Amino acid sequence: MIELRNVSKEFVLHNQDSAVIPVMQGAELQVHPGECVALTGNSGAGKSTLMRMVYGNYLADDGAIVVDGVDLVQAEPRAILSLRRQSLGYVSQFLRVVPRVPTLEVVAEPLLRLRVERDAAIARAEELLMLLNLPQRLWSLSPITFSGGEQQRVNIARGFAHSYPALLLDEPTASLDPLNRAVVLSLIEAAKARGAAILGIFHDAEARAQVCDRSIDVSQFTPRAA
Amino acid sequence: MKDMAPDTGVLLSVRGLSKFYGPRIGCKDVSFDLYPGEVMGIVGESGSGKSTLLNCLAGHLPTDHGEVLFSGRDGGLRDTLQMSEPERRMLGRTDWAFVHQHARDGLRMNVSAGGNVGERQMAVGARHYGAIRDSAIDWLGRVEIAEDRIDDRPTAFSGGMQQRLQIARNLITGPRLVFMDEPTGGLDVSVQARLLDLLRGLVREMGLSAVIVTHDLAVVRLLADRLMVMKDGHVVETGLTDQVLDDPQHGYTQLLVSSVLQV
Ligand SMILES: Nc1ncnc2c1ncn2[C@@H]1O[C@H](COP(=O)(O)OP(=O)(O)OP(=O)(O)O)[C@@H](O)[C@H]1O
Ligand SMILES: Nc1ncnc2c1ncn2[C@@H]1O[C@H](COP(=O)(O)OP(=O)(O)OP(=O)(O)O)[C@@H](O)[C@H]1O
Ligand SMILES: [Mg+2]
Ligand SMILES: [Mg+2]
Numbered sequence: 001m002i003e004l005r006n007v008s009k010e011f012v013l014h015n016q017d018s019a020v021i022p023v024m025q026g027a028e029l030q031v032h033p034g035e036c037v038a039l040t041g042n043s044g045a046g047k048s049t050l051m052r053m054v055y056g057n058y059l060a061d062d063g064a065i066v067v068d069g070v071d072l073v074q075a076e077p078r079a080i081l082s083l084r085r086q087s088l089g090y091v092s093q094f095l096r097v098v099p100r101v102p103t104l105e106v107v108a109e110p111l112l113r114l115r116v117e118r119d120a121a122i123a124r125a126e127e128l129l130m131l132l133n134l135p136q137r138l139w140s141l142s143p144i145t146f147s148g149g150e151q152q153r154v155n156i157a158r159g160f161a162h163s164y165p166a167l168l169l170d171e172p173t174a175s176l177d178p179l180n181r182a183v184v185l186s187l188i189e190a191a192k193a194r195g196a197a198i199l200g201i202f203h204d205a206e207a208r209a210q211v212c213d214r215s216i217d218v219s220q221f222t223p224r225a226a
Numbered sequence: 227m228k229d230m231a232p233d234t235g236v237l238l239s240v241r242g243l244s245k246f247y248g249p250r251i252g253c254k255d256v257s258f259d260l261y262p263g264e265v266m267g268i269v270g271e272s273g274s275g276k277s278t279l280l281n282c283l284a285g286h287l288p289t290d291h292g293e294v295l296f297s298g299r300d301g302g303l304r305d306t307l308q309m310s311e312p313e314r315r316m317l318g319r320t321d322w323a324f325v326h327q328h329a330r331d332g333l334r335m336n337v338s339a340g341g342n343v344g345e346r347q348m349a350v351g352a353r354h355y356g357a358i359r360d361s362a363i364d365w366l367g368r369v370e371i372a373e374d375r376i377d378d379r380p381t382a383f384s385g386g387m388q389q390r391l392q393i394a395r396n397l398i399t400g401p402r403l404v405f406m407d408e409p410t411g412g413l414d415v416s417v418q419a420r421l422l423d424l425l426r427g428l429v430r431e432m433g434l435s436a437v438i439v440t441h442d443l444a445v446v447r448l449l450a451d452r453l454m455v456m457k458d459g460h461v462v463e464t465g466l467t468d469q470v471l472d473d474p475q476h477g478y479t480q481l482l483v484s485s486v487l488q489v
């Protein structure tokens with residue numbers, strides 16, 4: 001469902017003496033349906049960079065990144081947008097929303113964009129927010145003023161609203177209390193059970209051990225200094 | 227689950243569009259495709275040619291080179307630059323809409339709010355007074371203008387209200403493509419947020435396509451699927467909005483992105 005072949009990436013900082021920062025070379029990995037794979041490696045090893053490339057948020061310089069049959073390295077923006085709508089979900093570390101939009105709408109939006117009936121979309125959003133113990137009085141408010149943990153739960157609810165066949169999770173349990181952490185892990189288990197292919201970054205080793213089937217150390221793809 | 231968006235052919239296809247002001251470049255060799263339901267943002271510093279490009283696309287400025295192909299309701303692509311003036315004007319009232327930066331450029335300031343939106347409907351053939359007024363009230367409601375303001379003139383409205391009225395006037399006829407030049411420029415941040423929320427909702431509900439010019443990267447981050455970066459009349463970079471903002475490839479885009487605090 002998610003496959004990387006010989007992926008490389010460098011950053012060129014044009015306004016800083018055109019400094020070239022090679023961050024990845026020859027990256028290979030596969031995530032099959034029903035599997036959760038963890039990306040590991042030291043800070044700066046390139047975990048987030050790899051995940052962002054899989055989402056099409058960073059460009060890869062070389063290789064192939066195939067998700068649900070679409071090669072993100074070659075695809076037109078339009079194909080990537082459609083892939084993101086239907087097949088590829090991403091729970092980023094931080095929530096980014098349009099001001100003034102109520103939490104319920106934020107969570108239901110991925111479904112509404114897929115033209116799911118409004119009632120069904122809102123019902124699913126309510127179900128997830130309930131599960132993640134977000135107080136009901138917050139549902140009609142914009143999440144912009146929420147605490148870090150509350151925003152993170154909104155972000156997770158939004159990421160799990162639609163049953164994406166491929167899902168990317170960047171630190172989904174960070175800044176959560178034990179109770180909600182357990183809820184998130186059970187959501188991940190449920191997504192695996194329905195056949196989702198999941199790629200995750202977890203600094204929380206216990207969480208990783210609980211939901212991930214294997215780990216890939218990203219530092220093996222770090223280019224050696226010339 | 228299937229994506230139900232009517233994802234057919236291209237809606238707008240721009241090929242090698244150039245515009246010169248005498249020896250000076252307005253915009254040069256611009257090409258892109260826009261599909262139904264897509265929102266494209268155009269960013270760049272002041273004087274980079276954003277408004278020039280938008281006005282050429284909309285047929286408000288004569289173009290020196292290139293084609294602006296638009297897919298009509300019959301499905302065929304036609305070069306709008308070759309259309310007769312009446313044909314293009316009709317397009318501007320039906321399938322196209324243009325939201326100006328300054329609401330007063332897009333409104334009739336001496337006509338009531340209801341008249342401003344009703345006039346548009348009559349221009350496309352609506353005749354029944356009651357129906358026109360009902361739909362005017364409906365649209366004023368959608369842009370959050372209270373029904374009891376329907377007989378007020380735009381001069382009595384705040385800047386944000388004028389902008390919302392302009393949007394209602396433009397969208398009431400159900401266009402398929404909207405051009406916007408700095409639609410949130412000059413408004414307070416809180417008013418901007420409201421307008422953004424409104425625009426996003428309308429784009430989604432109506433399946434609109436839009437080309438939005440702005441210098442505000444936060445605005446395009448929230449509204450645009452795709453981004454085009456202009457400098458000195460040239461397009462220097464294009465791509466998915468979040469990709470261009472988070473992993474800019476061109477030195478100028480890197481400068482643009484790193485000059486703002488956080489987007
Ligand atoms: N947009 C960018 N522009 C320039 N360099 C970047 C960019 N994003 C990441 N990098 C660099 O790429 C390298 C890998 O960073 P990345 O964020 O992927 O690491 P990580 O493994 O996720 O680390 P952490 O565990 O700290 O989150 C770092 O040297 C980082 O500075
Ligand atoms: N009518 C005109 N005659 C001559 N030059 C013009 C005319 N209109 C614009 N220009 C020039 O063309 C260039 C592009 O202008 P344009 O208005 O398209 O920029 P812009 O990107 O919209 O800028 P801003 O962000 O300030 O609105 C500028 O150098 C401008 O001075
Ligand atoms: Mg990281
Ligand atoms: Mg301008």
